[in-house]
Amino acid sequence: MLKEKLQQVREEAAEELRRAETSEDIEALRILFLGKKGRITSLLSEMGKLPPEERPVIGQAANEVRNFVEAMIKEKKSEIGRRELELRLKKEKLDITLPGKPVMIGRQHPLHLVLDEIEDAFISMGFTIENGPEVEFDKYNFEKLNIPADHPARDTQDTFYFTPDILLRTQTSSVQVRVMEKQAPPIRILSPGRVFRIDEIDATHSPVFHQIEGLVIDEGITMSHLKGALETMAKKLFGENVKTRIRPDYFPFTEPSAEICVSCFRxxxxxxxxxxxxxWIEIGGAGMVNPKVLEGCGIDSVKYSGFAFGMGLERLVMLRYKIDDIRMFFENDIRFLNNF
Ligand SMILES: [Zn+2]
Structure with a gap:
């Protein structure tokens, strides 16, 4: 009787295991047949009722069935394990030929782009780059540049004052004065930076803009040195064919003074x-440094002479890239900035 029951359990187990499809199924079957309260275990507990001479035979048969089920579970487990692994690998497969997600890369602001080129042009001519404070004393912004308090030139530069002596610089010329005061000639500097003037904002005006000024002081400096430096820069910015022209103008801190033009690149x-x-297109102003300015900074104006020039960076960049509204530079519109 018991022997037939064992045979039946063996067949059922074999059948169930054949149909098992997942690791969970296998585990459930293991508990059902081999567990502490499983089918085989409970059959074995019935062995006590058997006559002693039959026990070894049934015991052997029961062990044989248990070994059979164990072996089958083992085999089935590894088969299912392999299949499940294959399935998982398929699902997790990474297609390395798919295009990647684009990464946003920052760009240089057009003002910086052109400023870098201008700086390069002048560094190649032996200039150094000098910076100065944006909050400045009146004497560096005006007085020492031959613009005393009652000078009409002040009217053309509407100034933000903090106190009667302290202001937001209206021109980077203040840096030139600071350098002349502390450094003996020869001097060869470029001073780019932000300047501030009270102004309504429109397509061509902004209360904040950038100037680039240059200053050279040495023995025997003449207008031709100025023209040479400007030509080198203009060619670098606008191409080899551009021509440079200077025409008389007036600035308090230079004498004589000139307006700088380049031939129209259109x-x-x-x-x-x-x-x-x-x-012709005007790009800035220039001239020989007024001897009064040199003397005011403690430089011997008989021994030394020099030239200075100044340009508006925004204007240069607008000309270069045909931009017609200065506000574009300050609005941080990515659609605009992505063009450079
Ligand atoms: Zn033209």
Missing amino acids: CGGEGCRFCKGEG
Whole structure:
């Protein structure tokens, strides 16, 4: 009787295990057949009722069935394990040929882009870059540049004052004075930076903008040195074919003073709407440093002479990239900035 029951358990186990599909199924079957309260264990507990001479035979048969079920479970487990692993690998497969997600890369602001080029041009001519404070004393921004308190030039530079003596610099010329005061000639500097003037914001005006000023002081410096330096820079910025022209102008801190023009890079100098038919575009002012300014900074104006020039960075960049609204520079619109 018991022997038949064992045989039946063996067949059931075999059948169930064949149909098992997951590790969970196998584990449930293991508990069902081999567990402490499992089918085989409970059959073995019935062995006590058997006559002693039958026990070894049944015991052997029971062991044989248990070994059989154990072996089958082991085999089935590894088979299912393999299949489940394959399935998982398939699901987790990484397609390395898929295009990656684009990474946002920062860009240089167009003002910086052009400033770097200008700095390079002047560094290659032996200039160093000098910076100074944006909150400045009146004497460095005006007085020592030959612009006393009653000078009409002050009217053209509407100034943000903190106190009668302290202001937001209206020009980077203040850096030139600071350098001349502490450094003996020869001097060859470029001072780029932010300047501030009270102004309504529109397409061509902003109360904050950038200037680039240059200063050279040495023995025997003349207007031709100035022209040479400006030509080198203009060619670097606008190409080899650009021509540079200087024409008389007036600034308190230079004598004589000149307006700097470059030949129109749209029409090549023939005259177009862009240059208003003149063939030339003004990019800044320049001149020989006024001896009064040199003396005021403790430099011997008989022994030394020098030239200075100044340009608005925004204007240069607007000309270069044909940008028609200065506000674009300050709005941080990524669609605009991505063009450079
Ligand atoms: Zn033109």
